[in-house]
Structures are given as C-alpha cells and as structure tokens.
Amino acid sequence: MKRNVLIIGAGGVAHVAAHKCAQNNILLGDIHIASRTLSKCQAIIASIKEKGNQRGPGQLKAHQLDAMDIEATKKLIRDTNSQIVLNLGSPFLNMSVLQACIETGVAYLDTAIHEDPAKVCETPPWYANYEWKRRDACRQAGVTAILGVGFDPGVVNAYGRYGMDAYFDTVDSIDIIDINAGSHGRYFATNFDPEINFREFTSTVWSWEDGKWKANAMFEHKKEWDLPVVGKRTAYLTGHDELHSMSANLGVPNIRFWMGFGEHYINVFNVLNNLGLLSEKPVRTAEGLEVVPLKVVKAVLPDPASLAPTYTGKTCIGDLLKGTKNGKPQEVLLYNVCDHEEAYKEVGSQAISYTAGVPAVAAAMLIADGVWDVSQMVNVEELDPRPFIELMNRIGLPTRVRDARGDRDLDPFAECPELSERETLGKVVVD
Template sequence: KRNVLIIGAGGVAHVVAHKCAQNNALLGNIHIASRTLAKCQAIIDSIEDKGSMQQPGQLKAHALDAMDVEATKFLIRATRSQIVINVGSPFLNMSVLAACIDTGAAYLDTAIHEDPAKVCETPPWYANYEWKRREACKDARVTAVLGVGFDPGVVNAYARYAVDHCFDQVESIDIIDINAGSHGRYFATNFDPEINFREFTSTVWSWEDNAWKANAMFEHRKEWDLPVVGKSAAYLTGHDELHSMSQTLGVPNIRFWMGFGEHYINVFNVLKNLGLLSEKPVRTARGQEVVPLEVVKAVLPDPASLAPNYTGKTCIGDLIKGTRNGQAREVLLYNVCDHEACYREVGSQAISYTAGVPAVAAAMLIADGTWDIGEMANVEELDPLPFIQLMNGMGLPTRIRDAAGDRLLDPEREVG
C-alpha cells in the first residue's frame, strides 16, 4: 500500500508529516488535509526547510472538512491514497473511518472517538463507536489500527509484548506517563486543550480485579521512581487504552497514571470550579452564546508553539507485575524522549513526537504488508515485535528495566 493522506495539521500531524517524508521511498506521495489550508502549507514549508524528504516526491496541502464523509472520500480517491492517518481532532474518527471503509483505504488514528456533546462514556468506550464498524471493516477488507500514538499505542504494544514474552501470568499493568519537561509558559496544555481537559473532567475509570472501577480525578496519587526523570508524582487517570486492553489481554488489573505538577492542578481546579471547562454553552449579557471550554482554548498557547523553548524529557512506560517460572517478576518497558532533540529533528515538542512517530511506524508496517490485516484492531492485538523494532530506528527506542538491569530492548533477541 502506498500514498498517505494525513488528516489534521496540528502538533501531531506536523510530526507525522515529517516522519512520512523521511520514509517516502516506502510511503509514496504525502498529502496533508485540514480545515485551514495555511496550516498544512506551513508543515510542508518546514519539511522543505529541514530537507526531511528521503527522496524527491509529491507533498501537497488540501483544505478539507473531515466531518464531510463525501468530501473525504473524494480526496482519498483523487490523491490515490491507500493509507489515511487521522491525527485531526478525535471528533472526526467515525467520519474518517466511514470514508476509509467506502474507499478501501487503510485507517489509523491516535485517540478514541469523542462526541462533542458527551464528556463521559460507559466503558468500554470503543464499543460505543469504533468497534461498531468492526464487521464493516472486515467485509470491506479494510485495515483499521486504532489508537496508535504513544499512549494509547506503544504502551498497548508493550503490554502485549510483556504478556507474550516476559511472563507466564500477568497480574497488573500500570501505565505511567511523566512529562518532566518545562515550556516556560504560565499555563499550557501539551496537546489540544479541549481534548486534554475533557480527559480530566470525566469519571476516572480503571480496571481492577477484572471489573471497572470509578474514581474521581486527582483522588489517587502515587510516587513512581522512573529512569532519567526520577521520583515523580502521578495521578490515577482514565485513558483510552484501558478500554481495549481490559477486553483483549486477560489481565486483571490495568491502570493509567499521569504526572501533574502542583501548579497544573491548581490552575485546572480553578478553571473547573469556575465552570470554565464546561462544554455546555452559556449566554453572555450581550446575548452571545459561548462554550466556556472553547474560550479557554482560544486564550491558551497553541500546543505546537511551545516547541521552540521546551526543555527536559518525557518518560512513558508500562510497569508490569506477574510471575515467570513460578517466580515473581517485575518489568518496566519504557521510552525516554527529549523535547529539545525533537525540536532539532522535526521542529516539535516530545508529546507530539511520541504520538506521531508510532502512527508512521504503523503506516510503514501496513505499507510493507506486515500489519495489513484487512480488519480492525487495537494495537495490542497486533504483533508488537516489528513495531518496537522499527521504532528503535525511528527516534523512539524502547528500553527494558528488570532484575537483570536497564538496557535497550531488542525485541527479537529478548523473546522467550
């Protein structure tokens, strides 16, 4: 499969486009489509500035409202794109997926579908949207890989790798996401503020003893000791990957922990308590209807604009506990990513980088046939070995820490 259509022109799309360009011998022509044509063009300009293209090839910007299924189908056909990487807002997933099913193009995204009118979904969330199109994908022989960013995405592959190759029985998986970087602004979110806040204003679902457990945000705090970033406080948070991994892996306890500083929590609580994170419209004294969350988004820094001054590192990984040969075992599979190195390479910060690189690795595995399965899958349902191997050479190396020490993971060698 060749020729890629990237939907969206935000921070993650910027990384996806650069990495596609770096691998265009395999991926073919690259098209970027978003509502704002100028944003697509700016990405193309930055690819040209950095000389990111592996070989001469087509790189083109398009204006598109991806909620319009017919317009999206038209563009997929007109550009002869066989792979669509949806890194626009998660409100677009079901429309873009429908366009892929109708045209036969492979579909990839990095976040679960969201309905703008709902902040909380009954778990497993995927069953409310994407999984309803499973049969349609199968009938049309369309490959759809859901949630293939870092988390969800790489952390799902780590979980699968651990279940298959490191343990006889897995008791718990704790996914830990720490951004120890600093952007130097008073307050900012690292990706779309609207999506970011929605993640933390709803019920925190976790998977405990093979059942869903509801918690409140910032209810459970834990300090983790992680490589490079050191001791870091993280809070139990609801997250996409729990909604699939709980159903696919047969592991009784799966939790997600996100690191937050005191300052972030204070500002977040003030905004929330004032009602400024609400997605419900309010009427101003002048009779205008506004959505508070959209106003907050409009005044906060654009996440992509944080990149030039971002310093420090991220550490994201899975801490897995279980047994091997009758002995208790603990393994940490993780990646450390440096904000400044990402900026030097592609002009982005590490949050966008860690989300965008896996999506391109997945596209490459579809292009060469390895992951071109002709049906819908979450990442943990696919073979993690080629994925981890490929990312080791694409700027997202995987490390393993266990009783034997801390080392780069060579997934082929460490099998068994």
C-alpha cells in the same frame, strides 16, 4: 504494498507525522496533508523543506478539507490515490474519516478514541460505543483499521502485549505511567489540544481493577514512581483510551493509567473547573452570545505547537508489569525516554507530539509493507508488537527494558524470538 499517505489534521501530531512520512517516503510514496485551514498544512510542508526531511522524490501537497464531510473526504482519498489515511485531527472526526476509508477501501489509522462533542468520559468500554461497531464493515470491505496507534494509546498497548509474552507466565497488573519532566516556560499551557486535554479530566476516572471497571474522581489517587532518567515523580490515577481495549483483549485483572501533574497545573485546572470554565455545555453571555466555556479557554491558551522552540527536559512513558515467571514474582518496566530539545531539532516539535506522531508513521510503514495490513479492525495489542517496537527503535523512539537483569536497550526479536503458549504474538487475535 500500499503507498501514498493522506494525513488528516495539521496540529502538533500531524506535524511530526508529516515529517516522519517524508523521511520515509521511499516506502510510503506521496504525502498529502489536509485540514480545514490550508495555511497550516502549507506551514508543515514548508517546515519539512526547511529541515530537509523529504528523503526521496514524490508529491508533498496541502489540501483544504472538512473531514466531517464524508463525501469530500472520499473524493480527496480518490483524487490523491491515497491508500493509507492517518487521521490525526480532532477525535471528533474519527467516525466520519473511518467511514470514508471503509467506503473507499483504504487503510485507516488514528491515535485517540472517538469523542462526541456533547459527551465527556463515556461508559466503558468506550470503543464499543463507536469504533468497534464498524468491525464487521471493515472485515467485509477488507479494510485495515488500526485504532489508537500513538504512544498512549498505542505503544503502551504494544508494551503490554510484548511484556506478557516475553517475560511472564501470568500477569497480575499493568501500570501505564506517563511523566513529562519538561518545562515550556509559560504560565499555563497544555501539551496538546486544550479542549481534548481538559475533557479527559473533568468527569469520572475509570480504571480496570480486579477484572471490572472502577469509578474514581480526578486527582483522588496519587503515587510516587521512581523512573529512569526523570527520577521520582508523582502521578495521578487517570482514565485513558488504552484501558478500554487492553481490558478486553489482554485478560489482565488490573490495568491502570497514571499521569504526572505538577501542583501548579492542578491548582489552575481546579480553579477553571470550579468556575465552570471547562464545561462543554453552551452558556449565554449578558450580551446574548452563546459560547462554550471550554472553547473560550482553548482560544486564550497558547497553541501547543508554539511551545516547542523553548521546551526543555524529557518525557518518560512506559508500562510496569507485575506477575509471575516459573512460579516466582516478576516485575518488568518497558519504557521510552524522549527529549524535547532533540525532537525540536529534528522535526520542529516538542516531545509530546513527537511520541504520538512517530508510532502512527511506524504503523503506516508496517501496513505499507504488508506486516500489519490485516484487512480488519484491530487495537494495537492485537498485533505482533515486535516489528512495531523494532521499527520505532530505528526511526526515533527506542525502547528500553528494566528488570532483574538490569536496564538495557530492547531488541524485541532477540528477547522474544518465538510465540508464547498463548499463541498471540505474531498474529491478529481477534475472531
């Protein structure tokens, strides 16, 4: 059993994860939170205590850390006796934190693909440019590294794997649909780090079509989806992290990601982009100051965490799989609905952060009790999704399924008790 968790980062997702770790600290042990800004870590701890979310005895401690400093990160891991590291800071940190975990022999988890600050939207499969280059090192060190274990990426990867094994003989397409039908009441804001949010949409949009990568422009393709609870919503074809691993691991010819955007968001985004204000490249002002336009925009927009108190409405995120079963066409939607107000009541967060933070903690719990402690690097779809989905049902993110039989709560073990013929469910499927 692995115990004691080090959370790196102090943003919205780290906030949620710290609350959920504290709720489950009887299994997870001491909880440490580290960031460059110590006061943010201390504020999270104060929030946990205010909500009464620490279930058992144990340390709940804040630390100051520059996680780009591998040696400093290694020292903190050792000083805190942490055996599981949740990297929930900027994706610019991934490779540094991962290396520190490899060298100290502790488990590593993150919720997004690594990014180079100087590059936007890299050549797919993106994971091959960074994390996957450390596969051998993880295996040799016996280190469990689970990549992209938020909601998307993360839960949607598990939905893809589970759906294939539970309901289909062949799958032709997986459409991942992410709809935020909530309202934060601000003129314009992003639901997570504005810098990371905008970088997703300012370059080529990659989708997996007919077994190969297809380049598109942002907002080039849109489609109306009719989803549970949130109803009919327009979503746009968008590039996203999970496509870069699912395309390699699932053998499905068509995997696409669709994200909902309102017309107001699109208009503001286009104005900022057309003015060059979303560029990651430095410019020099008339006063001789060198600034990065994207960082300036980030500085003037609301902190995503500040949206939580007034956020209303719900999110709906899921996978729509199409294929065949027993020679007949089959369509299945696996999804979750999360309420902004309920998330705020429980942990002081909005639903976007909640849906990313809860899965990361579920994965940490599965590592702690040995179910997902696989001593190598994997993406979520390479693991048995059943304990993951079942655990999330219990700790805050219940899954539902909609198919020809109706719309119902998903009991993943009841609906798929055995391995499929592919013999991938219930075991790691990497070489």
